[in-house]
Amino acid sequence: MEAPTVTALVNGVTIGFVLATMLSMGLALTPDEILASLAQRRLMAKSLLVNLAVVPLLAFAFVLAIPMATSHAVGLLVIAIAPGAPFGPKLAEISDSDVAFASGLMAVLGVGSVATIPITVALLMPAGVAADPIGIARIVVLTQLVPLLGGLWVAARSPSVAAAVHPPIQRLSTVLLVGLVALLTVAYAGEMRQLVGTGTPLVSLVVIGASILLGYALGGPATGAREVLATTTASRNVAIALLVATTSFSDPGVLAMIVAFGLLSLVVSAPVAGWWGRGSAS
Structure with a gap:
C-alpha cells in the first residue's frame, strides 16, 4: 500500500509544480520578447537545433557508449529531451546577458518541445523500454502548453492582471519545487545513493559541460546571446522531465x-553565469 501512496503523492506534486511553473512563465513573458527572439532567425534556428536535437543525441551517444543501468539511461534521456528550464532568464540576469532573448527562447522551447519530446521518446528510448508517445504528447500539451499559452494570453490581454497574479503563482511554483525535491529525496534516497559509483554523475557533468560549450559556440557574435544560449542549453526542464517520468516509467531510478x-546543472550553470556577470561588471 505504501508504494502506490508515495507514487500518487509524487505525481500530484509534480503535476502541480509543472502547471504552476508553466503558467508563471507565460504570465512573465511579453509578446515583444517573443517576437524579438523570433526575429533573430539564424540565432533562433541554432538555438532550437542545439536544444531540441543536439543535446538529446549527445545523451543518446553516451547511453550507447557507456554501460549503465536501464533506469539511469532512461532518466538521462528524459532530462536531455526536455529543454526550456524556467529559470533560464534568471541565469541571464545573473550573467548580465540578454534577458529578453532568454525569455523569448524559453517560450519558444516550451512550445516546440510539445512536438519534440514525444518524438524523441519514441526514437531514443533503449530497447525493451515501453513508452507511449501519444500519451506523453497528451500530458505535455495539457500540463505545459495549455498553462503557458494561458499565461501568455492573460499577459497580452491584461498586463496589470498578469503582474498581480504572477508573484503568488511563482511563489507556489517555488514551494512545490522545494516540496517535490524533499519528497523525492526522502522517498528515493536509496536510489539516489546508488548513483554514486556508477559513473552516471560524471556522464551528467560531461553532458552539462558540453551543452554549455555548444551553446556558447552557436550563440553568434554577440556575447550576451552566447551566454544565454550556453546556460539555457545546459539547464534542462526538470519540471516536465519529472512529469514524463512519473507518468510513464515506474522505476524510481529514473526519477533519481x-x-x-x-541539481548538477544548477551547480555548474549558476557559477558560470555569476562569473560572466562579474566579468561584464568589471
Whole structure:
C-alpha cells in the first residue's frame, strides 16, 4: 500500500509544480520578447537545433557508449529531451546577458518541445523500454502548453492582471519545487545513493559541460546571446522531465537520475553565469 501512496503523492506534486511553473512563465513573458527572439532567425534556428536535437543525441551517444543501468539511461534521456528550464532568464540576469532573448527562447522551447519530446521518446528510448508517445504528447500539451499559452494570453490581454497574479503563482511554483525535491529525496534516497559509483554523475557533468560549450559556440557574435544560449542549453526542464517520468516509467531510478542531473546543472550553470556577470561588471 505504501508504494502506490508515495507514487500518487509524487505525481500530484509534480503535476502541480509543472502547471504552476508553466503558467508563471507565460504570465512573465511579453509578446515583444517573443517576437524579438523570433526575429533573430539564424540565432533562433541554432538555438532550437542545439536544444531540441543536439543535446538529446549527445545523451543518446553516451547511453550507447557507456554501460549503465536501464533506469539511469532512461532518466538521462528524459532530462536531455526536455529543454526550456524556467529559470533560464534568471541565469541571464545573473550573467548580465540578454534577458529578453532568454525569455523569448524559453517560450519558444516550451512550445516546440510539445512536438519534440514525444518524438524523441519514441526514437531514443533503449530497447525493451515501453513508452507511449501519444500519451506523453497528451500530458505535455495539457500540463505545459495549455498553462503557458494561458499565461501568455492573460499577459497580452491584461498586463496589470498578469503582474498581480504572477508573484503568488511563482511563489507556489517555488514551494512545490522545494516540496517535490524533499519528497523525492526522502522517498528515493536509496536510489539516489546508488548513483554514486556508477559513473552516471560524471556522464551528467560531461553532458552539462558540453551543452554549455555548444551553446556558447552557436550563440553568434554577440556575447550576451552566447551566454544565454550556453546556460539555457545546459539547464534542462526538470519540471516536465519529472512529469514524463512519473507518468510513464515506474522505476524510481529514473526519477533519481533526473533529480541528480537537475541539481548538477544548477551547480555548474549558476557559477558560470555569476562569473560572466562579474566579468561584464568589471
